[in-house]
Amino acid sequence: MPSWNDGAAKQSIIRFVDDVTGEDAPTFVPPADRIAVFDNDGTLWSEKPVYFQFLFAIERVRALVLQHPQWQSQPLFKAAIDGDFDALGIAGAKGLTTLTMATHSGMTTDAFDRIVEDWITTAQHPRFHRPFTDLAFKPMLELLRYLRDNGFTTYIASAGGIEFLRVWADRIYGVPPQYVIGSSSITQFQMRDGEPVLVREDRIEFIDDEAGKPVGIYKFIGRRPIFAFGNSDGDLQMLQWTAAGGGPRFLGLLHHTDGEREWAYDRNTTVGRLDKALDEARARAWTLVDMKQDWKTIFAFGPK
Amino acid sequence: MPSWNDGAAKQSIIRFVDDVTGEDAPTFVPPADRIAVFDNDGTLWSEKPVYFQFLFAIERVRALVLQHPQWQSQPLFKAAIDGDFDALGIAGAKGLTTLTMATHSGMTTDAFDRIVEDWITTAQHPRFHRPFTDLAFKPMLELLRYLRDNGFTTYIASAGGIEFLRVWADRIYGVPPQYVIGSSSITQFQMRDGEPVLVREDRIEFIDDEAGKPVGIYKFIGRRPIFAFGNSDGDLQMLQWTAAGGGPRFLGLLHHTDGEREWAYDRNTTVGRLDKALDEARARAWTLVDMKQDWKTIFAFGPK
Numbered sequence: 001m002p003s004w005n006d007g008a009a010k011q012s013i014i015r016f017v018d019d020v021t022g023e024d025a026p027t028f029v030p031p032a033d034r035i036a037v038f039d040n041d042g043t044l045w046s047e048k049p050v051y052f053q054f055l056f057a058i059e060r061v062r063a064l065v066l067q068h069p070q071w072q073s074q075p076l077f078k079a080a081i082d083g084d085f086d087a088l089g090i091a092g093a094k095g096l097t098t099l100t101m102a103t104h105s106g107m108t109t110d111a112f113d114r115i116v117e118d119w120i121t122t123a124q125h126p127r128f129h130r131p132f133t134d135l136a137f138k139p140m141l142e143l144l145r146y147l148r149d150n151g152f153t154t155y156i157a158s159a160g161g162i163e164f165l166r167v168w169a170d171r172i173y174g175v176p177p178q179y180v181i182g183s184s185s186i187t188q189f190q191m192r193d194g195e196p197v198l199v200r201e202d203r204i205e206f207i208d209d210e211a212g213k214p215v216g217i218y219k220f221i222g223r224r225p226i227f228a229f230g231n232s233d234g235d236l237q238m239l240q241w242t243a244a245g246g247g248p249r250f251l252g253l254l255h256h257t258d259g260e261r262e263w264a265y266d267r268n269t270t271v272g273r274l275d276k277a278l279d280e281a282r283a284r285a286w287t288l289v290d291m292k293q294d295w296k297t298i299f300a301f302g303p304k
Numbered sequence: 305m306p307s308w309n310d311g312a313a314k315q316s317i318i319r320f321v322d323d324v325t326g327e328d329a330p331t332f333v334p335p336a337d338r339i340a341v342f343d344n345d346g347t348l349w350s351e352k353p354v355y356f357q358f359l360f361a362i363e364r365v366r367a368l369v370l371q372h373p374q375w376q377s378q379p380l381f382k383a384a385i386d387g388d389f390d391a392l393g394i395a396g397a398k399g400l401t402t403l404t405m406a407t408h409s410g411m412t413t414d415a416f417d418r419i420v421e422d423w424i425t426t427a428q429h430p431r432f433h434r435p436f437t438d439l440a441f442k443p444m445l446e447l448l449r450y451l452r453d454n455g456f457t458t459y460i461a462s463a464g465g466i467e468f469l470r471v472w473a474d475r476i477y478g479v480p481p482q483y484v485i486g487s488s489s490i491t492q493f494q495m496r497d498g499e500p501v502l503v504r505e506d507r508i509e510f511i512d513d514e515a516g517k518p519v520g521i522y523k524f525i526g527r528r529p530i531f532a533f534g535n536s537d538g539d540l541q542m543l544q545w546t547a548a549g550g551g552p553r554f555l556g557l558l559h560h561t562d563g564e565r566e567w568a569y570d571r572n573t574t575v576g577r578l579d580k581a582l583d584e585a586r587a588r589a590w591t592l593v594d595m596k597q598d599w600k601t602i603f604a605f606g607p608k
Contacts, residue, residue, distance in 0.1 A: 176526075177527055187519055212493075214493050222470045223482070
């Protein structure tokens with residue numbers, strides 16, 4: 001993991017992996033149980049000025065607002081049209097799912113995938129002027145690979161949309177669709193012109209955030225992870241539930257402390273608030289990764 | 305696949321696997337896309353006199369009815385208490401989920417797993433007087449292994465309960481929990497005595513049957529399978545949706561034709577009706593496996 005400075009955080013990761021892979025160790029865990037779950041926004045890539053999927057939703061709302069004039073009088077949609085990031089941040093995963101499904105209901109899952117693919121390959125981040133996928137954290141990509149090289153299966157458990165992530169998570173993170181867990185709207189099987197298709201509805205199915213994260217993880221994996229990594233209060237229950245299993249456990253939290261190379265925030269922010277989870281991490285000696293201290297490099301495109 | 309007679313069915317399987325694994329063939333499919341989905345009841349193990357999970361539910365309803373006297377006046381519960389298999393068969397996957405969640409709501413997922421584990425290792429099939437897991441079809445176990453040996457990932461997509469199956473599917477079928485898809489009730493994250501647990505509620509979350517099967521498969525896997533195998537009309541939409549993808553496809557249906565060694569039924573039965581799907585399989589030249597003709601051995605415990 002060359003992008004990590006040698007410090008307590010890196011050491012705690014390596015020690016944990018050594019503990020569970022050493023075949024003669026009492027802490028050995030067989031590969032089938034080496035399940036690692038990662039939050040996405042703010043953990044694997046940046047989340048400022050607002051979850052990147054909100055910027056996707058903003059573009060879609062603006063593109064479709066002429067066909068939906070009633071959106072102008074709905075606060076959530078108005079916030080998207082106006083680019084009001086504070087209001088969107090407060091709306092959180094549920095607001096994001098609502099916007100995504102409103103702008104993409106009635107279409108097939110295949111059609112939605114194409115819209116996401118088009119956006120993710122062309123849209124640019126407002127500060128860095130690069131594709132959003134360039135804002136994946138290099139140290140975390142190295143960590144994902146390090147874990148997989150040691151027999152782990154790496155999952156993503158995101159409050160963002162499951163179908164949004166699945167389009168590109170394999171390419172960027174090496175996490176194929178079946179290992180992506182996220183928030184979702186309901187889909188229905190239909191016959192259209194004699195073709196069986198899956199159609200997106202405008203009803204929320206599941207919000208994979210806060211207490212929803214352990215529920216989603218259990219539903220998709222059917223096992224309790226031994227390794228969980230997040231960065232905000234939305235990840236607290238995932239970390240608690242992972243910690244409560246028997247045997248060796250790794251609990252990690254990324255602390256955004258680098259306002260120069262990325263962003264610095266914790267308790268006072270609407271997007272990615274880290275407050276209760278920060279207290280609990282300190283009280284229980286979970287691994288706190290200090291972005292500024294622990295990471296040599298943040299993005300693969302190098303220091304600004 | 306030593307339990308298969310050399311015939312059209314076995315040949316069509318082998319030809320398909322050769323087609324998608326031959327690296328120079330235009331029909332080559334990379335391993336990541338070699339997704340195979342199997343129905344469970346009637347496809348991987350028997351389903352008579354009624355889905356085996358109904359026998360589990362019957363035992364649970366009878367064990368708990370004194371605490372729930374109102375069940376005596378509810379038709380579905382009454383059918384379970386009376387062992388009315390026709391009525392239970394008609395109630396189908398939804399009835400099964402209702403019984404399972406009514407008898408196991410309020411308990412943690414861990415507690416439910418222990419009850420299933422206890423039942424599956426001790427209960428016996430009424431005709432064969434053996435553990436239910438002995439009624440897994442030997443030719444299908446060989447097929448699962450053959451596919452995995454050829455780089456496939458084998459999934460189960462069952463109308464039965466996801467948590468019920470996950471307890472033993474790995475041991476019997478070699479299909480670990482994360483590759484089991486099924487019907488489910490809602491679970492909630494709770495703190496009990498300071499311990500984070502997942503608790504089963506008495507609300508249906510998802511019925512993985514008929515039009516629900518492609519929905520469940522897409523939700524869990526995020527890809528369209530290239531291989532699907534079922535045995536009843538409940539599998540029709542799964543087969544149709546799998547067939548509609550581009551590139552080589554294998555669609556299989558098991559036809560229960562052996563009343564002596566197993567059971568013989570198709571259009572006229574409440575449990576495992578094969579009617580529309582039989583017509584469509586013949587019209588579209590899907591692979592129909594004739595249990596009596598195609599299988600040398602049905603169960604590992606040998607000819608009756």
